[in-house]
Amino acid sequence: MFSDDEARGPRPLPARRALVDDVYDAVLGLLMDRVIDPGARVNIDAVARDLDVSPTPVREALTRLEAEGLVAKRALKGYVAAPLLDARGLRDLYDMRELLEPEAARRASGRIDDDTEAELSESVEQMRAASDPDEDERFRSYRRFIDEDLHFHHLIAEHADSPLLAEAIVRLRSHMHLYRLNFRHDFEDDTVREHERILEALRRRDADAAAEAMRAHIAQSYERLGPALARNSEAEQSETRGLTTS
Numbered sequence: 001m002f003s004d005d006e007a008r009g010p011r012p013l014p015a016r017r018a019l020v021d022d023v024y025d026a027v028l029g030l031l032m033d034r035v036i037d038p039g040a041r042v043n044i045d046a047v048a049r050d051l052d053v054s055p056t057p058v059r060e061a062l063t064r065l066e067a068e069g070l071v072a073k074r075a076l077k078g079y080v081a082a083p084l085l086d087a088r089g090l091r092d093l094y095d096m097r098e099l100l101e102p103e104a105a106r107r108a109s110g111r112i113d114d115d116t117e118a119e120l121s122e123s124v125e126q127m128r129a130a131s132d133p134d135e136d137e138r139f140r141s142y143r144r145f146i147d148e149d150l151h152f153h154h155l156i157a158e159h160a161d162s163p164l165l166a167e168a169i170v171r172l173r174s175h176m177h178l179y180r181l182n183f184r185h186d187f188e189d190d191t192v193r194e195h196e197r198i199l200e201a202l203r204r205r206d207a208d209a210a211a212e213a214m215r216a217h218i219a220q221s222y223e224r225l226g227p228a229l230a231r232n233s234e235a236e237q238s239e240t241r242g243l244t245t246s
Contacts, residue, residue, distance in 0.1 A: 019053065024061040026051050028174070031070055031081055033143070042071060042079040068171050085175065087226070093175055094222040100169050101153065101218060104160040106211040109202050111159045117203060123152045124195050131188035145188055152195055156202075156214075187224045194220060 027047060030036045042062065048055045062079045065071045071079045085093060112120070130145040150173055157166040194217035201209035 020057045020060045023051060023053055023057040024064055027058065027061045027065065028070070031065070032174075036081050038081050039083040040081050041077055042081060044078065068174060070174055090226065091222075093172060094218060097169075097172055097176075097218045098215060100165060100172070101157070102211040102215040104157045104162075104165055104169060105198060105202070105214040106207045107161055107165075108156045108159040109205050109207040109210040111161055112156075112202055112205075116155065116159060117199075120152060120155060120199050120202065123148045123155070124192060124199060127152075127188070127195065128192050131192060149191065149195075156198075187221070190220065190224065191217075 027042075030047065030050075036042055044055050044058050044062070048058045051058070062071055062073075066073055066079070070082050072082060074080055127145055127148045130141040130148065153173055154166075154170055157169040160166055194213070198210060198213040198217060201213045
C-alpha cells in the first residue's frame with residue numbers, strides 16, 4: 001500500500017489540534033494522493049503504523065470519511081476506499097457544484113474582508129507558480145496546484161455564512177480532488193484565469209458577477225475533465241477487450 005518512498009511513515013502530526021482531527025487529515029491525504037487506491041481495502045493497522053498512532057483514531061477518522069462518502073464499510077472486509085465515479089456520477093457531481101458554488105460565491109461577495117481577499121489572491125499566485133514546474137518537480141507542483149485549487153474554493157465557501165452549504169461544497173470538492181489526481185490534463189492556465197475572474201468579481205463585491213464567474217468556471221472545468229474521463233474509459237474498455245481476445 002505504501003510503495004511511494006515519500007508516503008512511508010511515520011508522518012509527523014501537528015500537536016496543536018485534537019489527534020483525531022490530525023489523523024483524519026492524514027488519512028484523507030492517503031486517499032487523495034492515491035497511496036490507498038480507489039476501491040482498495042484500508043488496512044487500519046498499517047495506516048496506524050504509518051502515522052505512528054494507535055488504531056483507535058484511525059477508526060474514528062474512517063467513520064468521518066464514511067459519512068463523507070470517501071470510504072465505505074463492507075461486511076467481512078472492513079473499510080474500503082470509495083471507487084471513482086463513472087461518467088454519469090461525474091456529471092451529477094458537476095450538476096451539484098453548479099447548484100451550490102455560484103450561490104456560495106454570491107453570498108461570499110458581501111462578506112469577504114481584506115485579509116481574505118489577500119489570501120485568495122495569494123492562492124491564485126501560488127497556482128500560477130505551480131502551473132509551470134521543472135520536469136523533476138512536475139508531480140509535486142501539480143499536487144500543490146490542486147491543493148491551492150481546493151483552498152480557493154473552500155475559502156469562498158467558508159465565507160458564504162452557511163455552514164451547511166460550506167460542508168456540502170467541501171464534500172463535493174474532495175471527490176473532485178480524486179479525479180484531478182487520476183486524470184491529469186493540461187488545465188492549469190485556464191483554471192488560473194477563471195479563478196482570477198472570480199476573484200475580481202469578489203473584489204468589486206459584485207454578487208451577480210461572482211456567481212456567474214463561478215458558474216462559468218465549473219462549466220468549463222467539466223468540459224475539460226469530462227473528455228478526459230471518457231478517454232480513460234475507452235482505454236480501459238479497449239484493454240479489457242484485448243485481454244479477452246488474447
